[in-house]
Amino acid sequence: MSNLPETPTHRFIPNASEDVREMLATIGVRAIEDLFASIPADVKIDRLLDVPGPWSEIETRRWFGQLASRNKTAVDHATFLGGGAYAHYQPACIDQLLLRAEFLTSYTPYQPEVSQGTLQSIFEYQTHQSMLTGLDVANASLYDGSTALCEAVLLAERLVKNKTKVVIAKSVHPQYTETVRTYVQNLGIEIVEVGWTSDGRVDGEALRQACTADVFAVAIQSPNFLGVVEDYDAITAATAAVTKIAVVAEATSLGILTPPGEHGFDICVGEGQAWGVPTQFGGPYVGFMVVRDALKRYMPGRLVGETVDVDGRRAYVLTLATREQHIRRGKATSNICSNEALIALAANMYLSLMGKEGLREVATQCLQKAAYLRQKLSAIASVTLPFAGPTYNEFVVRTPFPAAGILGDLEHEKILGGIPLAQFYPGHDNDFLVAVTELNTREQIDHYAAALSAAISRKRR
Amino acid sequence: MSAGDTTMTPVLEQQEVAAAAPQRILREGLIFEHSKAGRRGYQLPALDVPEQALDQLLPKPLRRAAIEDELEVSEVGVIRHFTRLSKLNMSIDAGLYPLGSCTMKHNPRINEEIARTPGFALSHPLQPAHQIQGSLELMWHLEQTLKEIFGMPRVTLQPVAGAHGELTGILMVRKAQIKAGNPRTYILIPDSAHGTHPASAAFAGYEIKELKSNSRGTVDLNALAEAVTEDVAALMVTVPNTLGVFESEIKKFAEILHAKGAFLYCDGANLNAFVGIARPGDMGIDVMHSNLHKTFSTPHGGGGPGAGPVGVSERLVPFLPSPTVERAADGTFYLQYDHPDSIGRMRAFHGNFGVLVRALTYIRSMGPEGLRRIAEIAVLNANYIRARLKSSYYLPYDAATLHEVVFSDKMQSAQDVHTLDIAKRLMDYGFHPPTIYFPLIVAGALMIEPTESEPKEELDAFCDAMIAIAQEVKERPELVRTAPHTTPVRRLDEARAARNPILRWKK
Numbered sequence: 001m002s003n004l005p006e007t008p009t010h011r012f013i014p015n016a017s018e019d020v021r022e023m024l025a026t027i028g029v030r031a032i033e034d035l036f037a038s039i040p041a042d043v044k045i046d047r048l049l050d051v052p053g054p055w056s057e058i059e060t061r062r063w064f065g066q067l068a069s070r071n072k073t074a075v076d077h078a079t080f081l082g083g084g085a086y087a088h089y090q091p092a093c094i095d096q097l098l099l100r101a102e103f104l105t106s107y108t109p110y111q112p113e114v115s116q117g118t119l120q121s122i123f124e125y126q127t128h129q130s131m132l133t134g135l136d137v138a139n140a141s142l143y144d145g146s147t148a149l150c151e152a153v154l155l156a157e158r159l160v161k162n163k164t165k166v167v168i169a170k171s172v173h174p175q176y177t178e179t180v181r182t183y184v185q186n187l188g189i190e191i192v193e194v195g196w197t198s199d200g201r202v203d204g205e206a207l208r209q210a211c212t213a214d215v216f217a218v219a220i221q222s223p224n225f226l227g228v229v230e231d232y233d234a235i236t237a238a239t240a241a242v243t244k245i246a247v248v249a250e251a252t253s254l255g256i257l258t259p260p261g262e263h264g265f266d267i268c269v270g271e272g273q274a275w276g277v278p279t280q281f282g283g284p285y286v287g288f289m290v291v292r293d294a295l296k297r298y299m300p301g302r303l304v305g306e307t308v309d310v311d312g313r314r315a316y317v318l319t320l321a322t323r324e325q326h327i328r329r330g331k332a333t334s335n336i337c338s339n340e341a342l343i344a345l346a347a348n349m350y351l352s353l354m355g356k357e358g359l360r361e362v363a364t365q366c367l368q369k370a371a372y373l374r375q376k377l378s379a380i381a382s383v384t385l386p387f388a389g390p391t392y393n394e395f396v397v398r399t400p401f402p403a404a405g406i407l408g409d410l411e412h413e414k415i416l417g418g419i420p421l422a423q424f425y426p427g428h429d430n431d432f433l434v435a436v437t438e439l440n441t442r443e444q445i446d447h448y449a450a451a452l453s454a455a456i457s458r459k460r461r
Numbered sequence: 462m463s464a465g466d467t468t469m470t471p472v473l474e475q476q477e478v479a480a481a482a483p484q485r486i487l488r489e490g491l492i493f494e495h496s497k498a499g500r501r502g503y504q505l506p507a508l509d510v511p512e513q514a515l516d517q518l519l520p521k522p523l524r525r526a527a528i529e530d531e532l533e534v535s536e537v538g539v540i541r542h543f544t545r546l547s548k549l550n551m552s553i554d555a556g557l558y559p560l561g562s563c564t565m566k567h568n569p570r571i572n573e574e575i576a577r578t579p580g581f582a583l584s585h586p587l588q589p590a591h592q593i594q595g596s597l598e599l600m601w602h603l604e605q606t607l608k609e610i611f612g613m614p615r616v617t618l619q620p621v622a623g624a625h626g627e628l629t630g631i632l633m634v635r636k637a638q639i640k641a642g643n644p645r646t647y648i649l650i651p652d653s654a655h656g657t658h659p660a661s662a663a664f665a666g667y668e669i670k671e672l673k674s675n676s677r678g679t680v681d682l683n684a685l686a687e688a689v690t691e692d693v694a695a696l697m698v699t700v701p702n703t704l705g706v707f708e709s710e711i712k713k714f715a716e717i718l719h720a721k722g723a724f725l726y727c728d729g730a731n732l733n734a735f736v737g738i739a740r741p742g743d744m745g746i747d748v749m750h751s752n753l754h755k756t757f758s759t760p761h762g763g764g765g766p767g768a769g770p771v772g773v774s775e776r777l778v779p780f781l782p783s784p785t786v787e788r789a790a791d792g793t794f795y796l797q798y799d800h801p802d803s804i805g806r807m808r809a810f811h812g813n814f815g816v817l818v819r820a821l822t823y824i825r826s827m828g829p830e831g832l833r834r835i836a837e838i839a840v841l842n843a844n845y846i847r848a849r850l851k852s853s854y855y856l857p858y859d860a861a862t863l864h865e866v867v868f869s870d871k872m873q874s875a876q877d878v879h880t881l882d883i884a885k886r887l888m889d890y891g892f893h894p895p896t897i898y899f900p901l902i903v904a905g906a907l908m909i910e911p912t913e914s915e916p917k918e919e920l921d922a923f924c925d926a927m928i929a930i931a932q933e934v935k936e937r938p939e940l941v942r943t944a945p946h947t948t949p950v951r952r953l954d955e956a957r958a959a960r961n962p963i964l965r966w967k968k
Contacts, residue, residue, distance in 0.1 A: 053828025068580025282810025
């Protein structure tokens with residue numbers, strides 16, 4: 001290091017030359033480099049790293065601003081994109097509150113006496129999750145919907161002995177299933193996929209047949225990846241003896257759809273992004289998991305419980321920690337440590353602001369507006385909606401032309417019109433997924449229908 | 462009261478405090494307890510499409526009744542509630558938060574501003590490549606930058622936390638071993654390791670063999686040589702280790718492992734100790750995760766979100782998670798899914814993109830000199846604390862340490878005062894406690910990591926508090942044993958919480 005120039009001070013690093021001199025004297029060494037004597041010379045680098053900077057905030061804003069402007073987004077487009085990431089209303093006060101340093105710059109509440117803000121908020125978040133899903137016990141958060149499904153599958157596998165198969169509906173978010181495949185590849189767990197019928201719902205008969213004696217769990221998603229709302233009762237009837245996992249990838253749907261916990265499901269996992277979290281290119285989001293009471297000691301991740309302090313005051317604390325990696329190490333229920341606490345806090349704020357009425361109204365508006373677009377599109381000659389089952393705010397559209405071309409035409413009209421299905425389901429070249437939320441205006445929806453109609457007419461010519 | 466007066470009971474003192482400051486005992490109720498019929502915290506525009514009967518859109522059996530007990534709270538109520546809750550937390554913005562191994566450094570607000578740029582915040586993960594060139598280019602630049610910092614040929618940005626990165630890394634190791642003919646059975650893990658290591662290794666289908674540390678607290682070369690057989694897939698080490706001691710023989714670890722076809726995994730949680738000074742790739746490390754929420758300043762947010770990118774050596778490149786971000790010959794960016802040997806996808810979409818934006822913002826703000834300065838001052842600060850406290854607290858390992866220092870309660874336990882008590886008493890002095898009872902190889906560990914963000918004055922105030930507590934232990938041990946006395950709540954009945962778990966509010 002000695003052959004490198006003296007490092008200048010930096011705005012994020014308070015200690016400067018005078019402090020350094022005094023501190024070195026206290027430590028009893030001559031120079032900072034003496035403190036690094038334990039790093040062998042042959043692994044040290046004798047140059048500075050070849051990276052740009054240091055940038056002032058002015059330069060930082062300029063460069064990143066240019067980069068951000070290369071994305072085509074809802075900034076200047078009407079967006080109808082879903083597929084597990086939805087644009088919903090974000091109340092202004094949430095982000096302001098999240099920026100409070102006491103939330104933003106604290107860490108895992110291992111010391112409850114100075115972390116009651118975080119702990120109480122997690123307890124409230126757990127309560128919301130429980131009420132919305134109709135199940136008993138929610139954890140403090142998991143990474144996202146896909147890894148929450150992984151954890152649910154692993155939890156279910158621990159409940160039984162000598163069963164090796166999990167049945168996952170083909171209409172579960174394909175990237176979720178792909179993630180499960182990665183997680184279980186060395187654990188002797190086999191994934192059996194079950195398809196859908198013409199209405200877009202999971203094939204009940206195939207499901208029944210797939211639930212053989214070596215199956216420990218079944219996972220379905222509702223609304224599923226095709227946008228179709230599943231019939232929980234039909235699925236529980238078809239899958240009697242196995243652990244039933246419901247996946248919810250569009251969390252606002254819980255404002256109107258019947259909760260899985262009331263229909264025989266044991267575990268509900270999902271993605272909380274729709275509760276007012278920006279789509280931000282896929283993360284950070286917040287995975288949730290809610291289980292029947294009997295499963296709570298198998299739960300992955302952190303749990304907050306109520307207790308009292310020595311003066312008898314109600315207080316909150318991380319609990320049932322013997323499930324976790326820092327105690328149980330190689331035998332823990334999960335390896336998760338850092339989770340998505342700040343996003344769970346945002347979700348708690350969203351659910352608190354929207355409340356009983358707001359959750360219902362958001363869901364109703366999504367349903368009504370999506371239905372309005374559905375009907376407009378189905379009125380266009382040669383447009384079909386291939387799946388007849390009931391939908392919430394998302395559905396599949398089919399035209400006689402490849403989806404990418406049609407969506408490209410919509411993009412010219414400043415519409416981000418959907419997600420081609422073929423990347424997930426080979427053969428569905430002409431199909432794409434369209435999502436509508438309370439943010440889409442009637443004007444946008446009318447424009448969408450007109451633009452799609454025009455695009456098809458042009459292609460016909 | 463005199464300093465030597467041990468007859469004063471802390472209970473009285475607590476009552477005095479309460480009487481002097483009655484608001485201290487006022488508690489913020491649960492948000493559910495603020496609910497009142499008719500209040501509301503939101504407003505949506507009126508529905509602007511023709512309203513249809515719900516029964517036509519969604520059959521009744523699929524619809525839920527009212528969401529029982531959900532809230533009716535005003536916006537004012539919500540803002541007051543969360544503002545009051547926030548005041549019950551300590552935070553890095555308010556002062557030193559010296560959790561060892563957590564690297565609680567300053568979280569620059571420019572990171573937050575850039576991540577909220579609408580072009581990033583509103584970009585959607587399933588848009589086609591031509592619509593998301595900005596997001597892809599940012600990820601590409603972050604990978605190039607981390608490659609240079611790590612000294613490794615490729616880095617995946619998909620993992621969203623340290624433990625997630627560990628699992629990613631060990632899955633790659635396993636895939637590579639399978640490809641070489643045999644997955645092997647064991648992962649070697651030193652007894653000083655973080656609990657996620659054995660948990661991640663188990664999730665990848667491995668059994669764990671623990672390596673005992675030597676008298677310096679580091680991996681013993683002979684013990685390692687003996688333990689590495691053809692049935693060992695990898696060694697997982699932390700550099701510097703959880704005592705803050707650099708594994709000086711790291712290159713020899715790599716040689717021993719590589720000679721037997723095994724890999725060297727490095728937990729990069731402590732990269733803050735040597736960023737810009739040495740590079741993992743140059744040490745023979747095959748795979749390393751780095752916690753962007755530690756070394757690269759993204760906020761910890763009360764427990765997350767984080768991000769845990771993983772760098773790999775050439776041998777492991779084919780096994781990286783899919784997709785990768787690539788730059789085409791024409792300078793455009795795209796997602797590459799064609800990786801036949803990939804372990805697969807670790808998560809839906811592209812990882813915690815918002816955290817990646819913050820980390821790149823920070824790295825650009827620091828620049829090459831700044832990155833090296835991080836390690837220099839972080840190590841200086843930790844050694845300053847070590848020098849100031851070593852006569853008041855027992856130092857179980859006296860090897861040179863880098864960015865953190867681990868003391869124990871050995872000198873205090875004679876008075877029946879233990880690490881937990883010291884940690885709680887620190888709160889009364891206005892400091893968040895260090896990490897305690899970790900690493901497990903130190904009985905009663907107090908693991909202190911100040912980071913480069915702390916000015917000398919803050920370090921002095923912390924050391925003064927620690928020294929004062931050591932004095933209190935001698936003179937008024939009960940005061941320490943019953944601490945904290947001035948926090949929003951005092952010690953909690955944790956056994957009760959676990960015995961009879963109450964995990965949600967009920968009406």
